[in-house]
Amino acid sequence: MTPLPRPDWALDMTDLHVHGAPSLLPRHGDDRATVAAERRQGFRTVVLKAHEGSTAERAALAGDDVYGGIVLNSPVGGANPDAVEVAARLGGRVVWMPTVSSRTHKAGASSPELSVHQGFELGPVDVVEHGRLRPEWYDVLDAVATHDLLLASGHLSAEETVVLFTEARRRGVRRLLVNHPKMAFLHWNDTAAKELRELEAHLELGILPDLLGTPEHASLTLTANYPPALLAFGGDLGHAHHPGPADAVTPWLHRLEHHVGPRAAAAIMTTTTRSLLLP
Numbered sequence: 001m002t003p004l005p006r007p008d009w010a011l012d013m014t015d016l017h018v019h020g021a022p023s024l025l026p027r028h029g030d031d032r033a034t035v036a037a038e039r040r041q042g043f044r045t046v047v048l049k050a051h052e053g054s055t056a057e058r059a060a061l062a063g064d065d066v067y068g069g070i071v072l073n074s075p076v077g078g079a080n081p082d083a084v085e086v087a088a089r090l091g092g093r094v095v096w097m098p099t100v101s102s103r104t105h106k107a108g109a110s111s112p113e114l115s116v117h118q119g120f121e122l123g124p125v126d127v128v129e130h131g132r133l134r135p136e137w138y139d140v141l142d143a144v145a146t147h148d149l150l151l152a153s154g155h156l157s158a159e160e161t162v163v164l165f166t167e168a169r170r171r172g173v174r175r176l177l178v179n180h181p182k183m184a185f186l187h188w189n190d191t192a193a194k195e196l197r198e199l200e201a202h203l204e205l206g207i208l209p210d211l212l213g214t215p216e217h218a219s220l221t222l223t224a225n226y227p228p229a230l231l232a233f234g235g236d237l238g239h240a241h242h243p244g245p246a247d248a249v250t251p252w253l254h255r256l257e258h259h260v261g262p263r264a265a266a267a268i269m270t271t272t273t274r275s276l277l278l279p
Contacts, residue, residue, distance in 0.1 A: 004250050006042060007257055009266035014045040014273040016094070016150075016177065017206060017234025020062075024052060025120055026240035031055075031062040034238060041249040045274055047093070047234075051100050051122070054083070056092030067277065069094030071154065072140070073101040074123035079136040081143045088147035093277055095144050096179070097154035097164065101125040105155040108185030113212040116239045128160045133167045145172035148279055152177040152204075155185075158192035165199050175276055176201040177232060180209040182217045197226065202276055205268065207252045208236035211243065223259040232273040 020034030021027040028034065031048055038046050045065045048055040053076045055068030070087040072078055072095065084095055099105060100122045108114060109121075126134055144151050151173050153161040158181065165176050178196060181188050181203050196203070203222050210218040222231065235252075237245055257265045 004254055006250050007253050007262065007265070009262055010042045010250075010253055010269065011044075013041075013043045013233070013269040014047075014277065015043045015233060015235050016047045016152075016273060016277060017049055017179070017204065017236045018046050019050070019236070019238030020048055020058075023050060025117065027238050028240050028244045031058050031066075035062050035066055037245045041245045043245075045277065047277065049094070049096065051117075051120070054087050054090075054092065056087040056090040060091055067091065067093045069096060069149070069152075071096040071099055072125065073098050074125055078125035079127075079134070079140050081139040084140055084143040084149070085147075088143070088149060092149070094150045094152055094177075095140070096152045097127060097156050098125040099155040102127065102155040102160075104157040104160065104186065111183075111185040113183045113209065113217070114185060115212065116208070116242065127156060128163050131163065133163055137164075138167070138171065141168050141171045141173055144168070145174075148174060150175040150177055150277055153179050153181075155179070157186050158188050158196075161201075162192050162195045162199075165196065165201050169199055177234075177276060178203045179234065180204055180206050180219060180236060182219050182221060183209050183213060184217050193226065197230065200230065202230050202232045202272075204234040205231055205256065206234050206236040207248050208239065208242060210252065210255075211248070220255055220259050223256075228260055228264045228268060229272065231268050232276050233269050 020031040054070040059068030069092040076083045205219045
């Protein structure tokens with residue numbers, strides 16, 4: 001079968017969600033190899049993510065236009081504003097809320113879409129309690145706001161994300177991203193979608209979630225009812241047992257183009273996503 005040509009507009013793209021080695025999960029390659037693979041597909045700006053902690057230091061060694069951040073799982077102490085401060089001062093641009101440590105992840109750990117994390121467990125980190133943000137997270141939000149970082153929901157449920165992002169807006173956080181919202185274990189729903197749209201939160205369109213989930217839970221279904229201007233891209237590629245950029249990116253870009261048209265697809269993959277990341 002002849003490979004699909006890359007869309008004409010698919011240059012100078014940004015990916016907010018890439019996994020490389022070292023990692024406690026199997027990856028296609030180390031950070032430099034991962035960035036090189038992304039660059040070959042047209043991504044100039046790449047964000048490295050690691051469930052184990054900070055990628056700010058790693059990004060600094062991986063090349064130009066490579067950024068990192070910190071995932072607030074148990075290895076970094078969960079709600080740790082000092083860890084956010086250090087990551088920001090080292091050039092990190094993204095703060096992810098708990099992923100493998102979240103109660104929502106743990107409750108849904110046997111779900112097919114979380115098969116990539118099988119055998120990898122971390123201690124629990126609580127974020128929302130009785131419908132309210134736990135008080136230890138306010139200092140984290142203040143650090144995110146001070147450094148104008150992108151706050152990403154990690155593996156919080158849709159309802160937890162609404163609680164978090166509502167408080168984040170109140171404390172001056174400007175950049176909000178819901179990670180792979182349609183993955184079934186996160187319980188996406190119309191009420192949360194309405195509230196997040198009112199908060200002007202961006203939703204992440206991703207390739208790996210679309211490979212792992214059922215068609216009704218594909219991230220591209222978000223394009224039907226959510227404003228294109230509030231859609232961003234984070235591929236979530238890197239797991240060694242699933243396709244890498246060379247095989248997965250171009251077919252997915254064509255599907256995006258089919259859903260929203262070439263002009264909107266180009267904006268999502270370039271200017272919209274990059275503006276969410278950079279000052």
